[in-house]
Amino acid sequence: MAELRKIPASEVAFHSSKKDCWLVIDGKVYDVTEFLEDHPGGEEVLVYASGTGDATQSFEDVGHSSTARSMMSSYLIGVLDGYDADAQAALKNKSAASRGREASRANLDQGWESFTLVDFLLPLLILAVAVVSWYMLTFKSPPSED
Numbered sequence: 001m002a003e004l005r006k007i008p009a010s011e012v013a014f015h016s017s018k019k020d021c022w023l024v025i026d027g028k029v030y031d032v033t034e035f036l037e038d039h040p041g042g043e044e045v046l047v048y049a050s051g052t053g054d055a056t057q058s059f060e061d062v063g064h065s066s067t068a069r070s071m072m073s074s075y076l077i078g079v080l081d082g083y084d085a086d087a088q089a090a091l092k093n094k095s096a097a098s099r100g101r102e103a104s105r106a107n108l109d110q111g112w113e114s115f116t117l118v119d120f121l122l123p124l125l126i127l128a129v130a131v132v133s134w135y136m137l138t139f140k141s142p143p144s145e146d
């Protein structure tokens with residue numbers, strides 16, 4: 001396969017309209033102008049994502065199918081100049097890890113919020129019933145037969 005053209009971000013920035021729309025996804029540059037009308041998610045989102053300079057996150061957030069991913073190669077026109085795939089992967093892993101931490105912290109907070117009075121009283125009630133039963137059985141023995 002021929003080496004892909006290296007396209008500077010400044011050039012990509014010129015192509016973010018309905019008549020001329022390029023997208024950067026994972027450091028690759030796609031010319032989706034012809035695809036705008038056919039995109040199942042609508043053309044507006046593509047033009048908007050194009051204007052942000054990097055559509056990777058929005059593309060991934062949608063959870064595109066493998067069919068969508070295999071379509072991409074027909075629109076590939078080059079790679080983003082200066083794109084560091086390793087640095088981006090590290091960044092992605094880092095943010096995924098911190099998102100995980102945030103989520104578990106949120107769960108913890110939510111756990112405390114949903115702790116109601118019943119959660120306190122029920123164990124106390126069970127303990128009280130147990131103590132009273134033990135007391136009755138131990139000290140209040142039934143009257144003897146004789």
Ligand code: HEM
Pocket residue numbers: 023030032039040041042045046049055058059062063064065066067068069071072075
């Ligand atoms: C070359 C790039 C892209 C291609 C080839 C593509 C292709 C597709 C395809 C085939 C679908 C139908 C559902 C599926 O098969 O997953 C779809 C849906 C969609 N896409 Fe894209 N897409 C691209 C980029 C983007 C970007 C950058 C965004 C976000 C800004 C986006 C947003 C959406 C949305 C919102 C849907 C609708 C999802 C739904 O209603 O279930 N797409 N796309």
